[in-house]
Amino acid sequence: MIYDFYHRGDDTFYYRLLSLLEKKIPAKILEISRIRNEVYLVKTNQFWMILKGYNSYQKLKIQEAYTRALKQEGFTHTYQFYVFNEEPLIIDKKVFGMIEYISPHKDSFTYSSKRNRREAIQLLEQYYTVTERLVEIYKYILPSFHLMKKLEQRLEEFRSHKSIIEHYLKIEIVEEIMEWAEFSFCYLKNHNEYLHTKSNVILHGDVAHHNFMRDANNKLYLIDFDLISIGPRVGDYLQFANRILPNIGWSIQQLQKMSGYTQFFKEEWFLIALMYPTDILREWNRIIRNQDLSNEFLLEQVLYLTTDQYPKRKKFYQKLRQIVNI
Incomplete structure (x- = not known):
């Protein structure tokens, strides 16, 4: 043994x-x-x-x-x-x-590969086709998807940490992050009926790269359903976009061309939801909440997340503002 x-x-x-x-x-x-x-x-x-x-x-x-x-x-x-x-x-x-146990492929699954990104979104579409049929069975068992509640809590927590974060970032960067989050959240809150116009599926809830894996025979799997909920598929699509945007250089054109996203790009609500800097807020809130600012490795990671692609993220935000013309 x-x-x-x-x-x-x-x-x-x-x-x-x-x-x-x-x-x-x-x-x-x-x-x-x-x-x-x-x-x-x-x-x-x-x-x-x-x-x-x-x-x-x-x-x-x-x-x-x-x-x-x-x-x-x-x-x-x-x-x-x-x-x-x-x-x-x-x-x-x-x-x-x-x-x-699924015997894993020798190469780890990441979103740095165009093939992986394409196959992941295709697998999610297959998953929604199936889970759309399961909604009636699970609607009294699983929680409902509450995007606005999550965004509001994340924004309020980040706002309460603002003075701490300004010790590590330039004040103007923190102010810009707040501006993006508040603009996006206010619009979404005032147009919350959008979510109720969409058909429901069972959302995965955590479409990070580590919840996809290839087996030794190259078959792609979707795993870990701890955060499943009932809601419109746009919830997962927003999260997936947020996860892959750094890998495609914050390119609106590349995201729009991906399977499933063309229709969403015709909808103002979705474009403004993309502006919300959910990953930055999430990671700063987590490191402060867990009292990990003294951990140099974790602090370096969250600083890198915030600043490494900041110019590209800013241009992404500005282009979306131009598209929606608000």
Whole structure:
């Protein structure tokens, strides 16, 4: 038996986990190793699997049922859960689910590749085609998508941190970021009915590159559905755009040409929503909230995010203002 629990310094946790797994899994456990917080790789003599902790039994059962429903509806580009018996595996108030292990491709998935960006958005479109059929089943189970609430909270928190942030950035840059966020938010708030005119799907909620992965046979998968909600697909499209814009040099033309975005570019609401600097606000709020400003590595990352492509981001904002003519 090989195990890696150095991060806990707690052999008791390891033995409890091993004991529970041996009772549930019909195979000999060979190795357990930590991938990240509350996520472990378990190797047996018959198969490998991912062990992931959830805050409640209900959340685990929703994930099990949802991924099973995706498969049944024809979306095969994701994992499934193993359910050997109904008795939950609970340690330290976490309920652990057992997920199919997908053997990864030798190259990590990133948005720096044009091919990856194209295939990711195509996979999301397939996902929405399926989840549109599941909305009626899950509308009383999953939360509704609340974009405006999220944007307002993010803006208010950033505003409260303004004096701190000005110790690290030029005041004029902080002021410009605030201007972009406030202009965008005020418009969206006054035109919130736009979201209610769109058909709902089940949004993924976190379309970062690490929630896509290729397997050893080059098949692309969509993973980690912890943040799923009911809402119009524009919610994920905005987030996806925000994630890839640095990789395409903040090019409006390149984004507009991508599958799914042509129609959105005809809508003023979407263009103004693109102006909201959600990534900058999110990361500054996080580093201050977690009291990590003394961590030089994390501070350098958030400073780089803010300043590295700032001129291109500013031109992007100005061009969008010209397009909408407001």
